Amino acid sequence: xxxxxxxxxxxxxxxxxxxxxxxxxxxxxxxxxxxxxxxxxxxxxxxxxxxxxxxxxxxxxxxxxxxxxxxxxxxxxxxxxxxxxxxxxxxxxxxxxxxxxxxxxxxxxxxxxxxxxxxxxxxxxxxxxxxxxxxxxxxxxxxxxxxxxxxxxxxxxxxxxxxxxxxxxxxxxxxxxxxxxxxxxxxxxxxxxxxxxxxxxxxxxxxxxxxxxxxxxxxxxxxxxxxxxxxxxxxxxxxxxxxxxxxxxxxxxxxxxxxxxxxxxxxxxxxxxxxxxxxxxxxxxxxxxxxxxxxxxxxxxxxxxxxxxxxxxxxxxxxxxxxxxxxxxxxxxxxxxxxxxxxxxxxxxxxxxxxxxxxxxxxxxxxxxxxxxxxxxxxxxxxxxxxxxxxxxxxxxxxxxxxxxxxxxxxxxxxxxxxxxxxxxxxxxxxxxxxxxxxxxxxxxxxxxxxxxxxxxxxxxxxxxxxxxxxxxxxxxxxxxxxxxxxxxxxxxxxxxxxxxxxxxxxxxxxxxxxxxxxxxxxxxxxxxxxxxxxxxxxxxxxxxxxxxxxxxxxxxxxxxxxxxxxxxxxxxxxxxxxxxxxxxxxx
Numbered sequence: 001x002x003x004x005x006x007x008x009x010x011x012x013x014x015x016x017x018x019x020x021x022x023x024x025x026x027x028x029x030x031x032x033x034x035x036x037x038x039x040x041x042x043x044x045x046x047x048x049x050x051x052x053x054x055x056x057x058x059x060x061x062x063x064x065x066x067x068x069x070x071x072x073x074x075x076x077x078x079x080x081x082x083x084x085x086x087x088x089x090x091x092x093x094x095x096x097x098x099x100x101x102x103x104x105x106x107x108x109x110x111x112x113x114x115x116x117x118x119x120x121x122x123x124x125x126x127x128x129x130x131x132x133x134x135x136x137x138x139x140x141x142x143x144x145x146x147x148x149x150x151x152x153x154x155x156x157x158x159x160x161x162x163x164x165x166x167x168x169x170x171x172x173x174x175x176x177x178x179x180x181x182x183x184x185x186x187x188x189x190x191x192x193x194x195x196x197x198x199x200x201x202x203x204x205x206x207x208x209x210x211x212x213x214x215x216x217x218x219x220x221x222x223x224x225x226x227x228x229x230x231x232x233x234x235x236x237x238x239x240x241x242x243x244x245x246x247x248x249x250x251x252x253x254x255x256x257x258x259x260x261x262x263x264x265x266x267x268x269x270x271x272x273x274x275x276x277x278x279x280x281x282x283x284x285x286x287x288x289x290x291x292x293x294x295x296x297x298x299x300x301x302x303x304x305x306x307x308x309x310x311x312x313x314x315x316x317x318x319x320x321x322x323x324x325x326x327x328x329x330x331x332x333x334x335x336x337x338x339x340x341x342x343x344x345x346x347x348x349x350x351x352x353x354x355x356x357x358x359x360x361x362x363x364x365x366x367x368x369x370x371x372x373x374x375x376x377x378x379x380x381x382x383x384x385x386x387x388x389x390x391x392x393x394x395x396x397x398x399x400x401x402x403x404x405x406x407x408x409x410x411x412x413x414x415x416x417x418x419x420x421x422x423x424x425x426x427x428x429x430x431x432x433x434x435x436x437x438x439x440x441x442x443x444x445x446x447x448x449x450x451x452x453x454x455x456x457x458x459x460x461x462x463x464x465x466x467x468x469x470x471x472x473x474x475x476x477x478x479x480x481x482x483x484x485x486x487x488x489x490x491x492x493x494x495x496x497x498x499x500x501x502x503x504x505x506x507x508x509x510x511x512x513x514x515x516x517x518x519x520x521x522x523x524x525x526x527x528x529x530x531x532x533x534x535x536x537x538x539x540x541x542x543x544x545x546x547x548x549x550x551x552x553x554x555x556x557x558x559x560x561x562x563x564x565x566x567x568x569x570x571x572x573x574x575x576x577x578x579x580x581x582x583x584x585x586x587x588x
Contacts, residue, residue: 010139020109034148065460111135111273119272153203164301167242183264193291214252297492309399314537316345335374356393367508385410404512408543420544425451426499437528464496
């Protein structure tokens with residue numbers, strides 16, 4: 001509440017009636033450097049997604065279904081009201097602003113952390129309601145005492161032996177798409193797109209190997225705007241050889257002002273400041289980032305590397321499962337110590353560069369919070385009863401992993417075993433799907449929900465997301481969700497399959513693998529069909545399954561999957577570990 005009061009004092013000094021703080025940085029990143037975590041600092045809500053709106057007397061925080069339970073806990077006593085996104089009875093932030101911000105009021109925000117899309121919506125409402133938008137000042141600089149420093153980590157080249165394609169070739173592909181869209185210039189601001197295009201990686205954001213940078217690409221030139229201190233001479237020379245010129249990070253604004261004729265932007269990624277600096281004489285072509293679509297389809301080198309990294313990750317998972325199962329009754333294990341042990345096993349693998357996100361280890365009712373993050377104060381000690389959900393992943397030079405397993409630590413209730421089995425049935429329903437070319441994640445999402453719907457259950461999130469290649473663990477444009485994803489699934493795309501059951505005060509269960517879109521069959525009359533290849537390798541806990549609830553086809557899928565897991569991993573394990581793996585992948 002003290003932090004909220006400090007913000008209101010700065011609002012009063014600047015004569016602001018309302019101030020918006022989103023979760024994003026200047027590049028609309030999902031996960032951001034500490035420097036940009038102002039929403040968490042002011043509100044106390046630590047989830048990765050949410051928007052805070054502070055008025056003189058009231059404050060509101062919008063977040064989605066993944067965080068409802070967590071937000072309710074973290075906002076207690078803060079004076080901030082939770083607004084549940086996509087929930088009946090709760091207005092969107094735009095609807096709230098339209099209904100409550102009146103003529104002559106001043107609505108303010110930092111223009112670098114609001115997307116062009118959001119800015120245009122707020123501007124339209126402001127024109128209708130006749131209030132002012134103030135966006136030139138970041139008052140968090142004054143309200144946030146001891147604000148963390150802006151990140152300045154060095155970048156490095158991601159070699160072609162891993163990426164499979166040179167920067168020069170990627171720029172050529174980008175320019176072909178620019179020409180087809182009729183754009184002479186292309187502003188690129190999203191960090192994973194920049195990292196992919198220029199084959200660079202960094203350490204500015206925890207778990208995401210990216211660096212804060214902007215880029216402008218023309219038919220002949222490519223400019224990378226980044227703090228010069230981050231670029232060694234070796235990296236600079238390599239980029240110059242690939243046709244890339246280095247400019248200072250904040251020079252992007254002059255670069256934008258100098259753009260002539262036409263420019264392509266992704267309005268959901270370009271921030272309001274950059275958008276407002278584009279000359280009115282310039283034709284703006286709004287389009288999903290060209291690079292987002294290009295990097296979504298992994299090349300053969302990337303796919304081979306990813307499968308290798310997944311095997312290495314699976315070995316770490318098996319070692320962790322063995323340790324967990326054998327030590328649950330012998331020594332004290334907590335949610336945090338379990339997470340640390342899994343990281344230890346992963347760190348022993350080749351090419352390990354860190355975790356791909358903060359491990360979610362939720363025991364019993366903690367697992368009902370989809371993105372629960374244990375603290376020393378909140379963590380549970382594990383006991384030989386109930387279930388532990390562990391959602392984790394790693395960054396390797398040759399791939400990014402993301403896998404969830406729910407482990408049975410002791411005797412389960414009938415409800416727990418039923419729910420565990422339903423989640424498995426949901427997972428199998430999607431993993432085993434064969435679908436017609438042209439299908440989208442929105443078309444297929446229902447396959448995973450059907451087994452749960454039959455029992456009157458659902459989960460308030462998507463069923464899966466794209467995964468980067470030694471990049472962000474969440475990557476678009478493909479994904480599985482009920483609404484809003486019309487991206488056609490194509491061979492080479494990687495997606496997660498992660499249905500779940502989350503019961504407040506009881507338990508949370510999720511089973512997640514990474515799956516690869518591949519070709520299935522082609523018939524000139526009936527069309528071309530695709531399927532999924534599972535490329536995550538770790539046992540699914542047989543102790544949680546009621547085999548009587550599985551169909552013969554589902555049993556076959558599970559047995560074949562476990563046979564594959566054993567075949568992929570056993571050669572990398574010692575005799576004792578192989579024996580353990582053989583037992584936990586036995587046929588049902």
